[in-house]
Amino acid sequence: MDAAIVGTGITRFGMFVGTRLRKLASCAADRALDDAGLDAADVDLVVVGNAAAGLLTGQEMIRAHTALADSRVAGRPMLSVENACASSSSAVHLGILAVASGAHDTVLVVGAEKMTSADRTLAGRTLATAVDLEREGQVAPDGAARPVFMEIYAAEARAYMQRSGATPRDLAAVAAKSSHNGSLNPIAQVRDPLTVDEVLAARTIVDPLTRPMCSSIGDGAAALVLTRPELARRRGQQAVRVLASTVGAARAGDAGDVVARTARRAYEQAGLGPADVDVCEVHDAAAPAELLIAEELGLVPAGGAVALARDGAFTLGGRCPINPSGGLVARGHPIGATGAAQIVELADQLRARAGGRQVEGAGTALAENAGGSLGNGPAACVVTLLAAP
Template sequence: MRSVVVAGAYMTPFGKFLDRNVRSLATEAALGAVKDAALDPKDVEMVAFGNAASGVLTGQEMIRAQLALAGSGIEGVPMLNVENACASASSAFHLAWLSIAADQCEVALAIGAEKMTHEDKKRAFVALARAVDVEELVREHGEAVLTEGAGSLFMDIYAKEAKVLMDRSGATQRDFATAAAKTHFHGSLNPKSQYRQARSVEEVLESRPIAGPLTLLMCSPIGDGSAGLVLCSEEYARKKGMPFVRVLASTIQSGVRDGAGDVVRRAADKAYASAGVSPSDVDVIELHDAASPAEFAILEDLQVAGDAESVVQFIASGETRLGGRLPVNTSGGLVSKGHPIGATGCAQLVELVEQLRGRAQGRQVEGARIAVAENAGGDLGNGPAAAVVTILGA
């Protein structure tokens, strides 16, 4: 196993771009990351590509990377098209990391790209419904669910999980709004965020109700975007004199149907062990807040602030806000920065690379040395189908 580093990172602006396609977004991110690493497109020896929704939204399956990067100058090299629902891009990062760790190449590109906006707005919901057991979905809702979608299927799932969390931890809707307001504040500092407006707790509470305790401003929006990272062997980076951050761990775990729903915790445990890092070492976190209450359960699984009740207190007292002990989702998270699903995992890592290189400008976490990303995808009935935990070190 060779030491692997990230030497380039770039994300496109996230937002609703009806006039852009996956190729345009992916090419911008790929070339942006390569340029950030001060390399040439021809230096890229392998591509791992995360995309989740093109199959439904444009019909493109099977050879998404080869087409998305056609004509970009990054062509002909090994390309792997990988899906793991909302964890597709961090799964792609895992493969790029693995290729270098296994001495298959010196320079690999991990990229996630997603184009979700469509003139027919329901198409995004139709796509999201493919991240659950579709056979079961059709049994429950009929064949039309495949063309009409199942409404805010995932927000209904998240609302149910939020209620369980409230019972278990004493968290209130206001606690969730506090987390959301914190994250929107962070998003207001990120020029590439889909939403760039700071929001008060009251504004979050008063926004449109979506499902259960969830209001609109607690939910990640539909959007488009792409993010890419250039990974190399540490040896290569040193030889070239490139600045870099280290990949300390990249761990994927899957859910178990009818199992304990502990997939994020299992991934975190393995990642800490593999990185030789303890939860108390962590300086900054990007986590999968597809809806804000998820932040509570994920911080519990990442074991950085004690049990469920302690996490509620930790967030309420401002410790996860910039300037607090452990800033969470400085990028604006999924709720504010946006959640183009197949791009999200790489976008989280772009933010953490910026933090560890001290380039996060108005949202810099001073002295950040250890960063954790948690990215989860799909649903197996009692939790995510896939979870990826990545640990980076300055």
């Protein structure tokens, strides 16, 4: 594709009850512009991904304009994108299409979410709306909500354990690996590394998921600057090339294969296969998802992720490191920021700027971001493939 990333910016992820969404979004946007060496006047379009401000902060409309009202790009043409937890990767997709088509020369993409508040039940009630409420005969909860998505992920984990032979210790090892990576990431929400035994000994949320296996609510923002490779060369910018960007959607009653379908189209678009991928960021809202998604992406055969994980294939020094950022479990999961944060991490990896979590020799990277629940899997999925400068 005729698109490239020339700037990245990201805030610290965490629980910042007193910090407003606009401060987070503006900080990430300004950092991305600084990284690209550009001014607001150079930006033709701003695309903002946000999943839930309408419920979380009450800002249902003009989300982009208000989130960036205090930033340098205030007043530039803006669009808002909502696609559940895949909101900001969807925003990146639209930004890529905008520059690759020639409609715009430079696009700024921002993903931001503010999930914490004085009402500790609000985030849970909001997440419970990322399903088809009408079809399932439900209404949006007005009190403390069940952990709907952790129940879904736990059921998927139990089914995976039955068919693959994975044990609770295997699931805990994934969480421990993510916590180690998070300890190396200065913006991560969880910075304390945990052992497998510590993960297993923690409080159970929904069997077999213990607390460290589950991503937390949080606040944060991430941003990218997109342009065409020839413009980047003219400006003297280091450009991470976009090889593919594909969006998939599920429907009620389907096979739950939206991730696999979306990945296949991305590989076809890039002219690559799973064996060409050097590093991945995947949507591990619960730690066992890393194993399932590795198989859905074709990185390993069906049922083969457990054995490779036991051999260290997905660690920083392994055959194909997964979630060097710490993933959703450790870096954090401010839902509307997650997809952009994955791509920021991979762009920094491909520019050899990841510090102690750097994947040596990384040349090709894949991001998989999913959102909502529909049918037998995620409602939305975005897969992005990138190449080093």
